[in-house]
Amino acid sequence: MNARPSIAVVRAALALLLTGAVLAFGFSANNYLLQAGTTLAMSAVLCLAWNIVGGFMGYPSFATAAFFGLGAYIGGIAQDAGAWLGLAWLAAAVGGAVFAASLGSVLLGLRGHYFAIGTIAVVEVMREVANNWEGLTGGAVGINIPIVPGSPREVGIFFYLVMWGLAAITFALTAFIAKSKFGFSLRCIRQNENAARMVGIDVFRAKCAAFILSGLIVSTAGSIYASMVAFIEPKDVFNVLLSIEIPVMVMLGGAGTIAGPLVGAILYIFLKEVVWVNFINFHTAILGIIIITVIYVVPRGVLRLFQGPAWSKMSARLLRPSRADRAP
């Protein structure tokens, strides 16, 4: 009877607590930690966005860096053209969505590894295009973007809050999707596309929708990043490593779940910071060890990516109305 309300209460409490923590950290931390916090928020956004396609829908996408870089460049170029911050970010969002739509309609026909490889290739191509299309992107030299005025501290806090804002929105969106018909159809698609068609799901449209949503979010994050660092170059924003790290974070937390991406991002970023600060020569190796450990030690979290009773049980709880409003 009262199972559902109590869950809701707990959730609300958690949300408040988290928000409080984020704000408290933001205003107390030194600038470096502030930046680490911003990076964390950004990773969280990317993870949540990836989770829509990679987790809910079960399509192993490595396109993150492609959308991130695209957003960074659209935003950066727009700002250099004199566009106001918000406008530049909006442009990036729209650009990301449009690109996702065209890319998705081509790649989403592919299954499994072919899709994965295709998305990686897209990142490579886009980096080289950015490297060589001097007229637009300034080529390999990269482009300077107007620095946001204000003291390092103010600027730091500003971007910290913006990123976490975006993270919050994305999280809410994910939670909503997980409960919605749309999310339901994505889960059906992940398990059996034919059966999904058979029950009347417009598989292609659902897949495109998910891909567009994800791409839109990622490229927005990219544009915010661009205005934050004030200098971008192809090898930096079109970095395949990003495309791979994000899914790893999600797996760490548990793909296909609502909170997994967030948890994963937090754990991963924390480990990474600690590692590269303390192991000048071996951090990549240790990063590798972390990844390997994730796969061996938390296979539940990992394997849940493609078949997960845990996830469906949980969502079952979310989706089922309380006994009260069941048909007698």
Next chain:
Amino acid sequence: MTEPALRLEGLTRRFGGVTAVDNVSVSIPKGEIVGLVGPNGAGKTTLVNLVTGFVPKTAGQVFFEGTDVTRLPPHLIARNGIARTFQIVQPFAEMTVLENVMAGALFAGQRGTMREADAKARHFLEFVGLDRFADYSASELSLADRKRLELAKSLAMEPRLLFLDEVNAGLNSSEIDNALELIRKVSRMGVTIIIIEHVLRIVLSLVKRLIVLHHGAMLSDGPPAEVLKDAAVIKAYLGTKFGKRHEAEFHQQQEKYQQELKSDRGTNE
């Protein structure tokens, strides 16, 4: 006169050299239960795949209640009111039994909200007698129950035409009887049913009309009595030797069926 539920005109499908379905034309009135039979590899399942849009047609047309659905993609055909069960059951293995049926209710038929779908799903779970398994994961069910789940999922789509592809394969006789009982109940709801089987005995107890496919072509179409007398059918399908015995069986089945119909009416009144 009212349009037939399903009308096929010269439906044909070739895979390379092989002709899996060969120029099939047939018309099935609303509310009938029709048996689609034939030896393995006769093209029964391909025919279903063609109608439900899973396999593109080489030639021919499909009319559902008078409207041409030849070119529609599977999900639209499903939304139009044609449901099917798969010969090899295809549940959403990661989902609970309830969610599986909800999937049917959400995207076809009334296409209600999550909550409505939930209620409807529970209704059909009760209908097929799976309600107590609602929260189990679909992968935990026995084969018989998975077939029922498949049926419940299709029913949740509130179809007006239902293909049952080998719903009885791999079930023991008591399970089969339950299944047949279910099918009758469904039929009584006014759903046109086309039941695909290769075990004749099973369909005979249900249908008043048999369609026999052989090498993709229509071999015979009509009341079981005639069809089973048809020498060609007996030769192609049963082999002369068993002809007599099956005829005998068939008469028993018919009587049994008549009885049941009577008793049903009794209850209805």
Next chain:
Amino acid sequence: MIAQYIANGLLIGSLYACLAVGFSLIYGVLNIINVMHGSFVVLGAYVTIYCTLYLGVSPLIAAMIGCAVLFAFGYLVQRHLINEVVTAPIFISFTLTFGLDLLLNNAMIQAFTATPRSLILNYGSITIFNVSLSIARLGAMVLALVLTGLLYWLLRHSQMGRAIIAVRMDHYAARLLGIRVEHIYAITFGIGALMAAAAGAAMAVVFPITPLLSGVFLGKAFVICVLGGLGSVPGALVGGLALGLLESFGAVVFGSQWSTTVGFALMILVLVVRPSGLVGRKGFE
């Protein structure tokens, strides 16, 4: 001029083929995308270089040593690390090998430093119909082609080869036939690593090697295998030569800075219009 371009393309193309064939084999049989492949190539190259420099053996012997070492390495890695996830979704094995690659590559940077090293064989070059060909590259090309051919032949005609093919087609059935599937997996992975080492040896003659090249090599392997058809050995050969020629003419038509991009672009195209690759038979999924 055109003749020279074609020659250039084929020379590099045959190296590419050798580079990709191991990658393709592993994918075909284990259904694993081995991210470590690039590092395998580099490691093979280093073993070859060091054996030539410090053991003073002939490059060919050194190459063989390299192959042997990498075979053993590959066998063990598969048997004890990757086998755990061989049945898991491709994405997981991919991530695991990625992790292992980070480890391996960092280890190599520590062991060999990032300073480029190479096998110096200045055999000069010959000129036929004013098309000049480097002897060293020709050698590398021959080595690459011979090994690829040999592998193909072995798969077709040796006991082990048949076993591998059996496992590739249906590992359940293979297991029923009494084939030790784990063993075959490990052997296959070993062979994949061996081919990588061979490619590495050939590369060492042509390019200065650093651990940082592994990413480049992996990228090439990807493109080639998709072009030729993932998992097919002859496909790798065709794909390699195709990419060689493609980059060769891409460099002329668009300028060298585009030559790598052309490859990736074509790869996407092939993925979309013909996922089974230029010569691949089995469709995707």
Next chain:
Amino acid sequence: MANPISKCTLPLLLGGILILGSTGLIRAADPIRIGAPLSLTGSLADEGGKEQQGLDMCIAAVNAKGGVKVGADMRKLEAVKYDYQSETSRAVQIVQRLLTVDKVDFLFAPYGSGDTKATAVLAERYNIPMVATSAASEAVYDQKGKNLFGILFPNNAMVQTEVKYYKERVPQAKKLAVFALNSLFPKAIAAALRDTAAKDGFEVVFDGLYSQGTLDFANALTQIKAGNPDWLYATGYIQELIVIRRQMDNLGMTIPIVTMTAGAAYPEFEQNLGPLSNNVTTNAWWHPSATYKDSYIFGGAEQYTATFKEKYKKEPTYLEAAATAGCEVLVQSVEKAGSTDPEAVRKQLSTLKFETFYGPIQFGPSGQNAINSPMILQIQNGKYAVLDPQAVKTGELKVGVGTK
């Protein structure tokens, strides 16, 4: 699953991280601290390593003579190093950290023009002097910052000297081919050379770019060969330059003058090419055979080279030397200023003229070293010979690369 392994990996891993995490926090109170983001892994690992060695040379030498004299007391010199994995975003993060967590007194720039440019923004925000020891492109110093100081003098000075030199020595050379890596520094210097040469009457027969990770240059070279230039100017990282030289040989190309920069100035270039490297010319901002005197540390270039060889068992290149010099000018400015206050030190940096083993250094208005003379080197039978400036020259230009 391999749980026996993994079960212990994780605790061990975490344990290790925690321990080292804590040690990371321990640091001495007194010394002057220079923050150095280094590219020790990733595509710039080689260059990053060199920069680190140069920095260590300076610190060792300074501390050997008791440290830095700040007013009354002597303070030790210390570097806070992080690896930025050759990734710009990482570099920016690390500089941020150096400034706010480690609160370093001064900054070293990361390797190369691109990353220096990216991080200079921060040095400006926090108003801390940053010394760039590997960025030569003017583009880097155009950001109107007053905190960025570049040891390497501008590309233009370099290319002007080169064009002038070859024009005098090889008057018959008319056709020029330029082939550059598509990256900030190589592109900049190639463009500068092309324009200068064109002005001085060279005909540019080929002007091409190549992207990083290119494995095969045969075709670009075939095209270059077709234009048969008298002077090939190729620029990029050492690997690519080595391959280019090899494939020139494969294609049987012979060109009077072949200049390769910057990679060709490193001994590895010769080691990887053997005889093929013969007669390849290169330019350097400094070279061991230089004879500059240094009153502050080492005493002069010769001694510096000797000390370096002894420590690292190899010849220093201009990269290491520039790093050492960069650290040295900082220290000297601190002593002059008598404090580590950024303002005071910056004042000294921008006004003083430093006499170092690396050569004279004086920072111009843009913050980039304005004097010091470019060096033109040629590999002659496996040895680097200095052709110019005449003051320190150890050999004469040999024309003809690839001629047997």
